[in-house]
Amino acid sequence: MSAADYSVDDYVKDLRAILAEDSDENTIVERVKPLAQRLAAQPDWSNSGEISYNEAQGFGIRLLHQEENHDLAVFLFSWLPDRGTLPHNHKTWAVVVGIDGEEEEVQFRRLDDGSTPGYAKLERTGDWTLTAGAVTTCLPEDIHSVWNTGSQVSLSLHTYGRHINFTGRSEFDPETDTERPYVVQVDEG
Numbered sequence: 001m002s003a004a005d006y007s008v009d010d011y012v013k014d015l016r017a018i019l020a021e022d023s024d025e026n027t028i029v030e031r032v033k034p035l036a037q038r039l040a041a042q043p044d045w046s047n048s049g050e051i052s053y054n055e056a057q058g059f060g061i062r063l064l065h066q067e068e069n070h071d072l073a074v075f076l077f078s079w080l081p082d083r084g085t086l087p088h089n090h091k092t093w094a095v096v097v098g099i100d101g102e103e104e105e106v107q108f109r110r111l112d113d114g115s116t117p118g119y120a121k122l123e124r125t126g127d128w129t130l131t132a133g134a135v136t137t138c139l140p141e142d143i144h145s146v147w148n149t150g151s152q153v154s155l156s157l158h159t160y161g162r163h164i165n166f167t168g169r170s171e172f173d174p175e176t177d178t179e180r181p182y183v184v185q186v187d188e189g
């Protein structure tokens, strides 16, 4: 079977099978990685009509799948050039595969103990650039930011253990050492 024969529905069936067998998040993301890369390698993303642009947010998010209870969410992200996110966590596991373009991912670790509401002190720990076919993973408390460093819209396939607007996750501003709830605009049509 060629990569073009692997659909979102096929992918979701495989994800459900993994989740039925494994509850350890490290194991789950390692098993999801090659499947996400296979789906991302399909040739038709740019012409699929699934790309969602969002000038105000800087990146568009198209929902490709979620379970009825918001678990197991698959999204197509499109990042406008020189746009991206502040540091954030996900409060669920994540697997991200590049489809087109370049996305710089910067990793952070949290220095405070989280006991002061609204306060967070982050330290930058590393960075790398996601390109087509490459994959990155996050565990629930990992903190990263994403920025399209290329001159074209970049596309990436994102899979999460739960829809990211239903996990209670946070966004961080390292310049003001603040933490706040993080909800994104998602095109669910």
Ligand SMILES: [Fe+2]
Pocket (backbone or CB within 6 Å): 088, 089, 090, 144, 146
């Ligand atoms: Fe993220």
